Amino acid sequence: MxxxxxxxxxxxxxxxxxxxxxxxxxxxxxxxxxxxxxxxxxxxxxxxxxxxxxxxxxxxxxxxxxxxxxxxxxxxxxxxxxxxxxxxxxxxxxxxxxxxxxxxxxxxxAAPTTAGRPARRARRIGGASPAADTAVLEAAPHDASPSASVETVIERPRSTPPVRAHAKRLGVDLVLVAAEVGDRLITRQDVDAYAERLAARSDATRTPAPVPGSAARPTGHQPDRETRIPIRGVRKHTAAAMVQSAFTAPHVTVFHTVDVTATMDLLARLREDRALSGHRIGPLAVVAKAVCLALGGAPGLNARWDEEAGEIVQHGYVDLGIAAATDRGLIVPMIRDAERMTLVELADAIASLAETARAGKTSPAELSGGTFSISNIGVFGVDAGTPILPPGQSGILAVGAVRRQPWEHAGEIALRQVMTLSLSFDHRIVDGAEGAAFLKAVADVLEEPGRAMLLR
CATH class of the missing domain: 2.40.50.100 (RNA polymerase II/Efflux pump adaptor protein, barrel-sandwich hybrid domain)
Known part of the structure; x- marks a missing residue:
């Protein structure tokens, strides 16, 4: 069978x-x-x-x-x-x-039924009266247009909500698509193919005749000179999430440039420690540790806005998101209970997270529920930016590149290693004073890693 x-x-x-x-x-x-x-x-x-x-x-x-x-x-x-x-x-x-x-x-x-597919509710098209007989549109010519008059009542075409929304954006009538594909489920590809045929016929009817003696010049849509990339998968989800966040949470971004020479010296000593030879401890791990420590004094940055309940929910833990650029697009997997981890454990977790993301094996559970995020834009040679909050989070920190440049130190000008931190936060939850204090606390740890011993 x-x-x-x-x-x-x-x-x-x-x-x-x-x-x-x-x-x-x-x-x-x-x-x-x-x-x-x-x-x-x-x-x-x-x-x-x-x-x-x-x-x-x-x-x-x-x-x-x-x-x-x-x-x-x-x-x-x-x-x-x-x-x-x-x-x-x-x-x-x-x-x-x-x-x-x-x-x-x-x-x-639900398990399938052998009694056949249940009937769908009817949809009225054109000027058919309520007493009109219910009929299924069996066929339609390929040059039918969305505005064609269909004086009958037909079954609602089989499709999913995203496909119906996609068809609405393109101005495609699913009834006419159903006439071409039959009784199966209508897909996005069916809608796109129908829209392309309509566009091709429309372009053909609008293309003006060339003026005698004039040189031909390409006008309008030029498929041979364009590349079209379908918006789907991670990129589609990321785009929707970023639009939702940008137009829901009022973003504020503050910047702070910090002397990280002491941190870089510490990392150089750790790399020489044979006991740590199996671990890759980099600046991002130190930033992650500093963030976890600083969040203890800035509860608003480890919180979310619950619109439905009318509450601000403060988290008693840190599920730390680390933005990762992959071939599939930007994803933000998280490290659960990051506040409980040592510097070495955080470094190992970041390395594992990055390897899994590059392999495309990050699970859905690792991409949901983060409470605060870090984006390491420094790996691209970028100094600062205005990161967009992941939905459901009130803070995200962008970490810039480490650069050697002249800097005031101990009353003199010296070549120092500096980094710019960019903090975006939800101004409904966090005010400017709390955001600035958090950023300064992170910077203090990076300037003097020994200060981490004073924080809890």
Whole structure:
């Protein structure tokens, strides 16, 4: 019998995922829990295990294709009676009362029904009267436009909320798309393809005839001279989060340039210590330790604004986010309970975090729930910036490059190693005095690492 596996609910409210690569192919025999594919959500790359033992019948998506939660992903030829396919609930579906929820290995969803797909609520198009008979639009010419009059009542096209929003932005009527793709779930690719056909026909009708004797000049849209990169995965999630943060929390950024010569001298001595030869302790680890110490005296910077409850929630722990630039985009994995760690433990945690992020193996759990973040812009040779707060956090510190430059020291001008710190904070929670005091506390530790012994 053929068993179909649909993309499961991967948690965190995610509605779609991109197939990174298939690890099986049609005709291949697979074992229970064998990894079928790697899919990339808006937060991480996830391995999907097989819920069946059998032979791969077909793949419903290609590598690089975005699949909606609940859409068919892969089909198996399995022995015995037809199994209940693990699948998440899809918008518009209604589970039979006698059926039980089946585990789908990543999330949970309603088991499929053999009675066919439930009817969807009707949508009225054009000037059809309430008494008009319900009908399904079976076909439409490829040159149909979104403004075409359809004097009938049709079923609501099968799609997910993100696809419907995408179609609305492009001005595409999903009814006309459904007429082309049939009764299957409409994807973003279907919407994009329909929009491109409309645009091509529109450009063709608007292109003016060349003036005799004039040289041809490229005008308007020039596909051969442009590169279009789909906005999806981590980049899509990051963009949405940054827009939400920038237009929700009133950002304030303050800067402080500090002499870190003593810190750099300390790190040089630690590198020569044979007992620490297996650890990579760098300036970022010292900054992380200084931040954890300084947050003890600045509770507003280790807090979040709870709009619904009308409360400011102060955290009694530090889940420290470390921004990491990867090939998939910017992610901010976190180190849990960072305030309990020694300098060496923080250095090891940062190194492990970076290695996992570069490999694309950061789990969704490591990307959620941070209380304060650090962005090391110094690795790019940048001195200062205005970092945007991760949603749900009230503070983020950007660490600039360490540079040797003339600096006043002990009443004289000398070549010293300096670094600029940039602190952005939510002005609803943190006022200027608390932000400045926190930044000064971090700077004091970097100027004189021995001062860390005086903080708790």
């Amino acid at each position: 053929i068993a179909e596996f649909r993309l499961p609910d991967l948690g965190e409210g995610l509605t779609e995922a991109e197939v990174v690569q298939w690890l099986v192919s049609p005709g291949e025999k697979v074992a229970l829990n064998q990894t079928l594919a790697e899919v990339e959500t808006a937060k991480a790359v996830v391995e999907l295990p097989s819920p069946y033992e059998g032979t791969v019948s077909s793949l419903h998506a290609e590598a690089g294709e975005t699949v909606a939660v609940g859409a068919p992903l892969i089909a198996f030829d399995v022995a015995g009676e037809e199994p209940q396919t693990p699948t998440p609930a899809v918008e518009g579906a209604e589970a039979e009362g006698s059926e039980k929820t089946q585990p789908n290995l990543v999330g949970y969803g």
